[in-house]
Amino acid sequence: MPEKGVSVKRGAVAATLAVFLLVCGNVCAAGVAHPGLSPDSPKESPWFSEVLRHSARGSRDLLGLPVDPSMVNREIQRLAERLRPEVSRAVDEGQVVDAFRRVLLTEEGFVYDRSASDPGNYLLEAVLARKKGNCLGLSMLYLSLAERLGVPFRGAYVPSHCFVRYEGDTIRRNVEFAEDGAPWEDQRYRREFRIRPVSPYLRSLTPSEMLGVFLKTLGAGYSRKGREEDALRLYDEAGRLYPGLPDAYYNAGVSLQRMGRHDEAIGKYRSALDRDPEMAAARDNLSILLAGKGQYEEAIAEARRAVELEPWNASTRGNLAAAYCGCGRLDEGIREYRMAVEIDPANRRLQSGLERAYISRGSRREAPP
Numbered sequence: 001m002p003e004k005g006v007s008v009k010r011g012a013v014a015a016t017l018a019v020f021l022l023v024c025g026n027v028c029a030a031g032v033a034h035p036g037l038s039p040d041s042p043k044e045s046p047w048f049s050e051v052l053r054h055s056a057r058g059s060r061d062l063l064g065l066p067v068d069p070s071m072v073n074r075e076i077q078r079l080a081e082r083l084r085p086e087v088s089r090a091v092d093e094g095q096v097v098d099a100f101r102r103v104l105l106t107e108e109g110f111v112y113d114r115s116a117s118d119p120g121n122y123l124l125e126a127v128l129a130r131k132k133g134n135c136l137g138l139s140m141l142y143l144s145l146a147e148r149l150g151v152p153f154r155g156a157y158v159p160s161h162c163f164v165r166y167e168g169d170t171i172r173r174n175v176e177f178a179e180d181g182a183p184w185e186d187q188r189y190r191r192e193f194r195i196r197p198v199s200p201y202l203r204s205l206t207p208s209e210m211l212g213v214f215l216k217t218l219g220a221g222y223s224r225k226g227r228e229e230d231a232l233r234l235y236d237e238a239g240r241l242y243p244g245l246p247d248a249y250y251n252a253g254v255s256l257q258r259m260g261r262h263d264e265a266i267g268k269y270r271s272a273l274d275r276d277p278e279m280a281a282a283r284d285n286l287s288i289l290l291a292g293k294g295q296y297e298e299a300i301a302e303a304r305r306a307v308e309l310e311p312w313n314a315s316t317r318g319n320l321a322a323a324y325c326g327c328g329r330l331d332e333g334i335r336e337y338r339m340a341v342e343i344d345p346a347n348r349r350l351q352s353g354l355e356r357a358y359i360s361r362g363s364r365r366e367a368p369p
Contacts, residue, residue, distance in 0.1 A: 123137070135177050143207070
């Protein structure tokens with residue numbers, strides 16, 4: 001699914017990160033013993049090591065920032081030791097969740113930035129340096145600290161969005177970073193993200209599955225740089241770690257489609273739809289490729305289903321119109337083009353398609369000016 005946003009200025013990020021690396025060089029505090037917390041360990045977990053490895057490479061490739069992962073490790077350690085006494089003093093699990101929110105979002109000042117296309121919002125080095133991240137960046141921060149402290153936070157995923165969930169013995173609480181760490185009920189996610197009762201979303205993820213979410217997002221960052229082969233490798237790894245993640249297959253389909261490898265792209269879109277039949281973007285792109293192969297009946301069926309899922313999407317309706325016109329069903333194509341133009345009157349591509357459809361039908365005088 002397309003991810004929107006603005007990019008960070010490289011110089012500003014580099015300067016901030018340089019200060020961060022100097023400040024965080026030797027800030028490890030002594031741990032506070034508590035039977036509910038994991039003892040501090042000098043060893044990184046395999047999961048965190050993988051996060052660091054991929055994040056460091058992403059910082060070099062996408063932001064141009066060489067990073068020493070040991071510095072990131074020290075800052076995570078510092079934050080863990082900030083949290084440890086607060087969590088230790090908690091008298092119930094609700095206070096543990098509140099301690100994370102208070103220390104990280106209020107006292108440390110980490111803030112939410114919705115931009116998904118800015119790698120600085122999810123690569124751990126930049127998130128720590130700028131104290132700013134999107135839903136993925138802040139989720140990875142929480143999960144890294146929770147793992148170190150032995151606190152039962154888990155990642156969760158809904159279409160193009162993630163959050164963390166506290167899975168305790170007495171409470172189960174979602175933490176929504178877009179609302180300053182507020183607790184959202186599952187039903188609100190179902191409503192906000194139009195999640196059907198049967199779907200692959202909203203369940204608590206394993207650490208490996210959450211790494212898969214991170215890698216599919218990192219792959220999209222490489223794709224925006226035109227590095228499609230690198231993106232495909234990351235999508236493949238994401239699919240291996242989290243086989244049920246529709247976006248890993250959808251994103252791979254987009255990269256393959258850009259590369260002209262249409263048959264492979266069709267296979268990836270079908271794999272995405274096997275996991276999430278309600279993914280309108282996958283049906284839309286699949287319909288375009290099927291129409292290009294002359295398979296109009298199936299192309300129209302996919303495009304119509306995409307329109308049913310997102311009736312407000314003018315571009316999707318325009319693709320349905322083009323499929324109708326491509327196989328000579330001009331009246332139906334003109335009807336869909338007109339509806340698309342009503343949704344987005346300023347769209348020149350749709351206006352041009354409608355005009356061509358009128359001309360093909362031999363009724364130029366009806367074409368828009």
